[in-house]
Structure formats: C-alpha cells, structure tokens
Amino acid sequence: MSRKFPAKIFIKALLIMTLASPQSSRAAEACDRTCLYGVLDSYLAALAERDPKRLPLAGDYKFTENNVALEIGDGLWGTLTALGDYDLRFADPVNGAVGFFGTVTETRDVSAFALRLKVVDRRIVEIESLIARQADEGFKFEQQKFEHKPVLNEIIPPGERLDRDGMIRLADGYFDTLQRNDGTLRTVFHPDCNRVENGVQSTNNPDFPQVPVARLSCEAQFRLGNYRYDDRLRARRYHLVDEERGLVLAAGFIDHEGRLGEYTLTDGTALSSPIRRPHSYYLLELFKIRDGAIQQIEANFMTVPYRMPSPWGP
Secondary structure, X not given: OOOOOOHHHHHHHHHHHHHHOOOOOOHHHOOOHHHHHHHHHHHHHHHHHOOHHHOOEEEEEEEEEOOEEOOEOEHHHHOOOEEOOOOEEEEEOOXXXXXXXXXXXXXXXXXXXXXXXXXXXXXXEEEEXXXXXXXXXXXXXXXXXXXXXXXXXXXXOHHHOOOHHHHHHHHHHHXXXXXXXXXXXXXXXXXXXXXXXXXXXXXXXXXXOOOHHHHOOHHHHHHOOOOOOOOEEXXXXXXXXXXXXXXXXXXXXXXXXXXXXXEEOOOOOEEEOOOOOOEEEEEEEEEEEEOOEEEEEEEEEEEEOOOOOOOOOO
C-alpha cells in the first residue's frame, strides 16, 4: 500500500538531502590546483620538521614508503636531514591528487624522492612515497642532475590537449612497448622525447657509460628491442592526470624473470641480458604528453623483492 507524505515533510527532506550532497556542500569539498599545492606544501613543511602532527590527515589515511605500508612518522620521517631544491609538482583537481618529484638528504646520502597525495575534503587520505636510495642499490646511477625542466611545466593550450583517457593510453602503451620489448612500438614518441631516471638522463646522452644505449633517442632504444629482459610491467596505476600540463603519473612494477641470457637486437646485434636472477623494480613515472606523443619522462624506481605485491591493490 502506497503512503503519501505531507508536502512540507517532503520538501524539508529534499532540502536536507540537497545540502548534504557533495555537489552543494561548501567549497570545503572542492580543492583546485592552488588548494592541492597548499596541501603539498603543508606535507613538505611537516616532513622538513619531521613533525607529522602538523599534517591535515583524514582519520582513515593510508601511508606507504617504498611500497610498504607504514605508520606516519616512520621511515624517512625519522631520518630526513634536508629537502633539496628540486621541485617538480603537478596536480589533478578532478581526482583530488597532487604529485611531487624532488630530492631528500639523509645524513650524507642524497636520493631521488617522489610523492603522491590524495586529498578529500582538504585532508590527506593517501600518501604514496618513493625514495630511490642508491646506497641500497647494487647498480648506482652516476652523474645525477636534479635540474628544472621547463617542458614539464609548460601549459598545453586547451585546443591541443588530449582527453584523459587518451593521455593514459599513451603512457600505458609505453609500458606495453617496454614489456618484452621486441622492437614493436605501442605508443607514440615525440621527436624531442627525453627520459630522466633517478636524476640521470638516459636518452640522447652519450656521456652515460654505464648504459651504452643511453646515447640513443627514446624511439630508437625501443625500436632496437633493447629491453627484451623486462618481462612484466605489472600492477599499473594512473591516479593523477594533470590536463593543463599534459602530465600523467603512473605507478607499477617491472618484473625480471632472469631467464633470458643472450638475445639479438632488431639490427642483428647480439647482447647479453644484464639481469640473470629474479628481480623487480617499483616505480613512479611521469609522462609529458604533447601533440599526441610522449615528449618527456621523469622516472624514479628502486629494487623490491621479486613480484612483490602493491599495498595499493592490483
């Protein structure tokens, strides 16, 4: 049997629901680029003071450092000596996400540092951080230069922007190209493409003797099939798309089975795989998209146990 409610009660109930809805609650729920950068600055200031009590944390926040869930205040919060001057930031007001690439010093060691924050109601609900501590790695990147790159901050004119899905497809296609790299391109590279990894330019750089392939362009490296030993690009996540700047932040893992020994490049050159044991990298990687192509890449990564799962899900 249907039941009719008095008009006054119906209108009052409708008003309460409207006021409680996300669309009509005050600007407390909205956080534009300026707001997100403000939250980032508050995080960095609290980290510099090693005082997590200063953070605007949500009650159910989640914090990871180097792919391990920790309590806030642990890890880098107890060992930081100084934050560096390198400051690369980007924001996604649609998803309430803000990201940062910089450096940290722990006593005498300088490390590349990457950070992703998720903000809801102007409070931090997610903190994902990566410190690429070379002191802990068997392979150390020499000639680190954490330099400002104007291309990463350039605004893409509205009429020239790809939609969010298109930007993510190009970044994901990069990982598809890297996975068991056989010379087939599954993304598009800009003619000016460059890549920086843990503070070292690893493309168009003839002065990187540890990695001879670094002398080549982005596209040339992949067309030769140099990275055949990268078996899986796993657990890929795309939490942040900065549409104004054409930036996509990706997270995931590179798995190496270690089984591949000798292999041949597409030009016939014979090579030996540099990785002959089970091994994985955890990464945070930023892609600059311009003219429907990848123009610049900023990547931080570190070794983790082989096939280590992510605290952030599959």
